[in-house]
Amino acid sequence: MNLATLALKNLRRRLARSVIVAASVGLAVASALSLVALANSIGTSAGESADERGADLIVMSSKSTDIFSSLMQGRMAKALAGIPGVRSAEGELVMFVPVDADRQNLASGWDAQSAFWRNMPMQEGRVPRAEEADAIVLGAGAARVLGRTVGDRVEIFGRIFRVSGIAAYRSAINRSMIFMPLSQLQAVSFRNGLITMIDITLAHGADEAKVEAAIARTGPFTPTPTQEMLSHDRNIEIMRAVSRSVSLIALVMGALSVLNALLMSVQERTHEIGVMMAIGWSRPRTMASIVTEGVVIGAAGCVFGVPLAYAVSLVFARLPDIEGVLVFQPTLSQILPMCAASLFICAAGSLYPAWRAAAMRPSDALRRF
Numbered sequence: 001m002n003l004a005t006l007a008l009k010n011l012r013r014r015l016a017r018s019v020i021v022a023a024s025v026g027l028a029v030a031s032a033l034s035l036v037a038l039a040n041s042i043g044t045s046a047g048e049s050a051d052e053r054g055a056d057l058i059v060m061s062s063k064s065t066d067i068f069s070s071l072m073q074g075r076m077a078k079a080l081a082g083i084p085g086v087r088s089a090e091g092e093l094v095m096f097v098p099v100d101a102d103r104q105n106l107a108s109g110w111d112a113q114s115a116f117w118r119n120m121p122m123q124e125g126r127v128p129r130a131e132e133a134d135a136i137v138l139g140a141g142a143a144r145v146l147g148r149t150v151g152d153r154v155e156i157f158g159r160i161f162r163v164s165g166i167a168a169y170r171s172a173i174n175r176s177m178i179f180m181p182l183s184q185l186q187a188v189s190f191r192n193g194l195i196t197m198i199d200i201t202l203a204h205g206a207d208e209a210k211v212e213a214a215i216a217r218t219g220p221f222t223p224t225p226t227q228e229m230l231s232h233d234r235n236i237e238i239m240r241a242v243s244r245s246v247s248l249i250a251l252v253m254g255a256l257s258v259l260n261a262l263l264m265s266v267q268e269r270t271h272e273i274g275v276m277m278a279i280g281w282s283r284p285r286t287m288a289s290i291v292t293e294g295v296v297i298g299a300a301g302c303v304f305g306v307p308l309a310y311a312v313s314l315v316f317a318r319l320p321d322i323e324g325v326l327v328f329q330p331t332l333s334q335i336l337p338m339c340a341a342s343l344f345i346c347a348a349g350s351l352y353p354a355w356r357a358a359a360m361r362p363s364d365a366l367r368r369f
Contacts, residue, residue, distance in 0.1 A: 003285075007292040014265065018297065021261040025301025026308060028254035029342050032247030033309035034316070036338070037330045039243040049173035050226040053116050055199035056208065059089075059215055062222045067094060070196045074182070076219065077198045083214045085206030090114045091195035093185050097178065100155050105142060107156070107178040109185030116199070120179070125150035125165030128181055135164040141175035154178075157188040251342055254301065255349030258294050262353035266290065273357050283358040290357050294350025295343055302339040306330070 011018040050058055059080065064070035077091035093109040110116050112130045120127055120137065128135035136156075138148060143166050148154060152163050161180065169175050186192050200223065202211060208225070215223040266273070277286060313329045330338075 003289050003292045004296070006289055007296045010265065010293060011296060017261055017264075018300075021257050022297050022300035023304060024257040025254040025298055025342060025346060026304030028250040029301055029305025029338060030308035030312060031250045033306065033330045033334060033338050034312045035243035035247050036240075036334050037309070037313060038316070039240045040334070048171040049169075049177075050199065052169055052171045052174055053199065054119060054201055055090075055226055056202040057200035057212065057215070057223045058226055059198040059200055059221050059223045060196070062220045064222075067196060068096075071191070071194050072196070072198070074193050074195045076221075077195065079218060080198055080200065080215055080221075083211060083218065085203050085211040085214070086200055087203040087206075088115060088201045090116060090199045090201075091182065092197050092199055093182055093189075093191065093194065094196045095185075095189060095191075097156050097185075097189065098158075099146065099178070101158075105146075105178055106173070106176060107180060107185060109180055109182035111182045114182075115201075121168040123166040123168035125163070128164050132164070132181075133184060134159075134161050135181075136161045137165045137167050137179040138163055139167050139169055139175040139177045139179070141172070142178055145176070156180075159188050247338075251345050254298075254342070255345040257349075258297050258346045259349040259352060261297070262290060262294055262350050263356065265293070266353045266357045270360065273360060277360070286358045287351075287354040290354035291347055291350045294346045294354075298343040298346030301346070302342055305342075306335055306339070 060067065060070035061072050072091075074091045077089045080086060081089040091111060095107060096104045097107040099105045112128075117127045123140055125137070127137055136154065138146065138154075143149065143163070146154065148163050150163055150165060154161050154163060156178070161184075167174065167177075167179065169177075182195070186194060198221075200211070200215070202208060212223040215221050273286060277283075309330050
C-alpha cells in the first residue's frame with residue numbers, strides 16, 4: 001500500500017471531518033482566486049477598452065499616480081500629433097460623474113471631430129452632432145443599468161442630457177461608459193481645457209518603441225501600450241497588494257484547519273501509528289504519510305475551490321452596482337500558482353502533526369491501546 005492510498009483510506013475513515021476541512025480549504029482557494037482575478041481584471045478591461053477604440057498607446061502625465069489624477073492641457077494632443085509615426089492623437093477626459101443624483105458612472109469626453117465618434121459601433125440611434133450641446137451616447141451596459149434608451153433624458157452634474165444613441169462596444173468598460181462631447185464634459189465638471197489622457201493611433205509600420213521614446217522627450221508624458229495602461233496605476237497596485245494579502249490570510253486559515261484536523265487524527269490513531277513503527281516504518285516515512293494526507297486535503301480543496309471561484313465571479317458580475325462594468329474570471333496563469341500555494345501551505349500545516357506522530361516511541365504508542 002503506497003502513501004497516497006493509505007492517506008485516502010485514513011481520510012475516508014473520518015469522512016465528515018475530511019469533507020469539512022477540504023471545504024474550508026476550497027473556500028480559501030475560491031476567495032483567493034476571486035480576489036486576484038478581480039484585481040487583475042480591472043487593468044485588463046481598461047486596456048481592452050482602449051484597444052477596441054483603435055488606440056495603440058495611451059499617454060498620461062508623468063506626474064500622475066493614477067488615471068484620474070492625470071490632468072493635462074488639451075492642446076498637448078496637437079503637439080504629439082506631429083511626431084513621426086503618429087497617425088492621430090486624441091485628447092480624452094475620463095472621470096466618474098454623478099448620474100441622476102443617486103449613482104456614479106464612468107464618463108468619457110472626446111472632441112467633436114474625433115475619429116472615435118466616426119468609428120463608434122452603434123446598436124441604435126446615432127452619435128451627437130457637432131452642434132448638439134446636450135446629446136450623449138450610452139454604452140449598452142450603462143443603458144441597461146440606467147434603464148434608458150434613445151431619446152430618454154439623463155441628469156449629469158445636475159444638467160439634463162438626451163440619449164442620442166446606444167453604443168455596441170464589446171469590452172466591459174466601454175459597455176458601461178457614458179460618452180459625451182469633450183467640451184460638454186469639461187464644462188459640467190469645471191475642467192475647461194483639461195484632459196486626462198491622449199489616445200495615440202500609430203501609422204502603419206511605425207516603430208512603437210521609437211514613438212514612445214519621442215513622446216517621452218516631448219514633455220512630461222508617460223506613453224504606455226493600451227494593454228498595460230493601468231500597470232503602474234496606484235489604485236490598481238493597492239488593490240493587487242490588498243487582494244494578495246487577503247488571499248494569503250485565507251490560505252493560511254485553510255492550512256490551520258488542516259493542522260487541527262490532522263492533529264486530532266494523529267491523537268486518534270496513536271495505536272495504529274505505533275504498530276506501523278513497530279513493524280519497521282521509519283520516522284521519515286511516518287511523517288510522509290501524515291503530510292500526504294495534508295496534500296490530499298489541499299488537492300481536494302483546489303478541486304472544490306476552482307469551480308467555486310468561477311461561480312463567484314459570475315454572481316459578482318451580476319451585482320447591480322457593477323453589472324456590465326467588470327467581467328472577470330480566473331485564468332490558468334492565476335489558478336496554477338494558487339493551487340501550488342494551497343498544496344504547499346497545506347503540506348506545511350501538516351508538518352507539526354507529522355512530527356508529533358514520528359516523535360512517538362512505538363512502545364508508548366502501543367500502551368495507549
